[in-house]
Amino acid sequence: MCFHYSLTIERTEIEIQLGVHFDDEWQPVHHANGFTFLQMPVITQTNPGAVQLFNWGLIPHWVKTKADADKLRAQTLNARSETVFEKPSFRSSITNQRCLVIADGFFEWMDFQKKKYPHYIYLKNGRLFCFAGIFSSWTDKETGEHINTFSILTTKANPTMARIHNSKERMPVIIPASLYKKWLSAKLSKAEIGSFFNPYPDAEIAAHTISNLVTSRNLNSNVEEVKMPFYYPELALLK
DNA sequence: CCAGACGTTGTT
DNA sequence: GTCTGG
DNA sequence: CCAGACGTTGTT
DNA sequence: GTCTGG
Numbered sequence: 001m002c003f004h005y006s007l008t009i010e011r012t013e014i015e016i017q018l019g020v021h022f023d024d025e026w027q028p029v030h031h032a033n034g035f036t037f038l039q040m041p042v043i044t045q046t047n048p049g050a051v052q053l054f055n056w057g058l059i060p061h062w063v064k065t066k067a068d069a070d071k072l073r074a075q076t077l078n079a080r081s082e083t084v085f086e087k088p089s090f091r092s093s094i095t096n097q098r099c100l101v102i103a104d105g106f107f108e109w110m111d112f113q114k115k116k117y118p119h120y121i122y123l124k125n126g127r128l129f130c131f132a133g134i135f136s137s138w139t140d141k142e143t144g145e146h147i148n149t150f151s152i153l154t155t156k157a158n159p160t161m162a163r164i165h166n167s168k169e170r171m172p173v174i175i176p177a178s179l180y181k182k183w184l185s186a187k188l189s190k191a192e193i194g195s196f197f198n199p200y201p202d203a204e205i206a207a208h209t210i211s212n213l214v215t216s217r218n219l220n221s222n223v224e225e226v227k228m229p230f231y232y233p234e235l236a237l238l239k
Numbered sequence: 240c241c242a243g244a245c246g247t248t249g250t251t
Numbered sequence: 252g253t254c255t256g257g
Numbered sequence: 258c259c260a261g262a263c264g265t266t267g268t269t
Numbered sequence: 270g271t272c273t274g275g
Contacts, residue, residue, distance in 0.1 A: 001247060003258040035257050035258075060245075062270045068245095074256095075246030077258090088245045088271065109258070116259070154247080168248055215259045217257085 001078045001154050001165075002131070002172035003034040004214065005106035006120075006227060007041065009128060014041065014051060014102060017128055018180075022051035031107070031214055031221040032056065034077040042150050043100040044135055045184045051102065058151035059138040060089045066140050069147075079134060079151045081173055081197035085190060090151065093134035094193065098183055100130035100175060101152055105227060107214055108165040110235075117235060118214050119164045120227040121207040130180060132173035132196055158199035164207055174200040209235065 007014075011026040020043060032040055039053040057073030076089050084090045105122040123129055132153040139146050153173040161171040175183050175196060182188070183196060211230035214221050 001258075003247085033257070033258085037257095060270085062245085072245070078247055080247075090246090092270080107258085118259090151246095170248075212259090215257095217260065 001168060001170045002106050002108070002152050003077055004108075005032050005103045005131075005172075006030050007032070007103050007128070008224070008227075009104060014128065018043070018051070018102070020049055020051050024051075024053050026053075030223055031226045033221075035074060037073055040150075041102045042133060042135065043102070043130075043180075043184065045096065045098050045186065048181075048184045052148070054099075054135055054148040054150045056150060056152075058089065058093065058134065058136050058149045059147060060136055061092065061138060062088075063138060064141070066142065069138065069140075073149065076149075076151050078154045078172075081132075081153045081155045081194075084134070084153060090134060093136050093151075096186065097135050098193075099133040099135045099150055100180055100183065101133040101150060102128060102130055104128045106172060107210075108161070108171075109167075110164050110209075111167045112235060117232055118210050118212060119207050120210045121161070121164065121205055122227075124204055124206045129177070130175050132175050132183060153197065155197050155199055158202040158205070160202050160205055160207060161199070171199060173197055176200075 008028040008030050011022045015022050034056050037055050037057040039055050041051045042054045058076040059069045063069045079090045084094045109116040109118050133150045135150040137148050154170050155173050157169040157171045162169045208229045213226050
C-alpha cells in the first residue's frame, strides 16, 4: 500500500519531463499524507495533455452525502489491483477513468522488534515516476460542489519492498515511463489493463531509513528534511 | 422486499 | 488492545 | 499509515 | 449504482 508520498519538483520541471501542460498553482510537496485528502497532480485518460489537481481518496459517483464521502475516502486511498474490477467503489473507474499519479518518492514503515522504522523509497535514477491511478468525479447534491478524486493501485511487493514493508508486503503499482501512453489509452481490454499490475523492477528502486519527522504531530513534516537519511543503529542487526 | 455496505491491511 | 483523527 | 486517546451527558 | 444479508 501507499498512504504517504512526495512530489518535490517544480511545476515547469514536471511539464518538461512529462510533456504536458500544468496550468494550476503548484508548490512541491515533500510529504503528502493521504489522510488529509489533499490535492495532488494527476494526468487523466480524458485529458492526457494536462496535469490536473485531484483530491487523494476516491469518492465513487454513487455516494449520497458529504458525510458518507468523508467516511469512504479514508478507505479508498489505495485500491487493490487484484480486486479492482469487482469492488463497487472502483469497478466503474478502472475501465475508462484511469490516471497517472505523479510522484518522486513514497514512504513505508518497517516493523522491527515492535517498533516502526520509516523509509523513503525512490528511483535510483532520481527521476519522477507515476503510480497507476483511477479517478472519479463526484457532485455534492447539497451544495452543487464538484470534487475530482483519485486512488492509487497496489500490488504485491518486490523483494526490496517486501524487506521494508515487512508487515504487509505490498507496494504501489508504478507504471514504467514507456507505458504511460498505453495506461491512458481508451479501449484496453481487461487483460491488457491487468498486464500493468506487476511489482516494479527491484533493480530500479532505492531506499533509506528516515527520522520520525514524517509523522510528527508538533513539527511540519512537509519540509525537505523529511526524506533525509537517518541512521538507526539497532537496524544494523538486520544486515 | 428493504437496509446497509461499498476499503485498505494483516493476524501473538 | 482497539478505535479515531490527521 | 502512525499518534494518541481510551469519559460522562444528551441530541436539530 | 449495485450487491448482500436479513
